[in-house]
Amino acid sequence: MTHVVDPSGKGATVRLRADQRNELARIGRELSALARSGPALPGSIAERMTRCGRANCACHADPPRRHGPYHHWTRKVAAKTVGRWLSAEQAEDYRKLVANGRRLHELVGRIEAIGLEAVEADPRWRH
Ligand SMILES: [Zn+2]
Structure with missing residues (x-):
């Protein structure tokens, strides 16, 4: 079973199976719920355990008792990794926003996967 999507209104068509159409609808509902639940990061x-610069500190002992845990948030900005240290309270707060961000990327990935499947199945490819 196929369905024709014509987002341009100019006759371009991409055919979707019923299961793909249903999955897109499910993703749409989840994206909507995700956005309404709050922002994403x-x-x-x-969690990082660190050593300080004081040579006689317990963090340099054997076995070492390192400082921390400290909470380190990293992300890519213009293809570079950028990190910031967070308080325990910030880390607890931001964890759910990071989880939203991860889920958001999974859902976008599924939408693109369906697009790739549909385009692969396009009979208009010239082999
Ligand atoms: Zn130390």
Whole structure:
């Protein structure tokens, strides 16, 4: 079963199977719920244990008792990794925004995967 989508209104068509159409509708509902639930953050938050510069500190002992955990949020900005240290309270708050961001990217990835499948199946390709 196929369905014709014509977003341009100029006769260009991409055919979708019923399961693809249903998945897009599900993704649409989830995206809507996600946006209404709040913002999203790119990147990830990691726990870091560190050593300081004081040679006689316990963090240099054997075994070491490092400082932390500290919460480090990293993300890509213009293809470079940018990091910021967060308070424990910020980390707790931002974790759910980071989870929203990850889910958002998964959903966008699924929409693109369906697009690629549909385009692969386009009978107008010249082989
Ligand atoms: Zn130390």
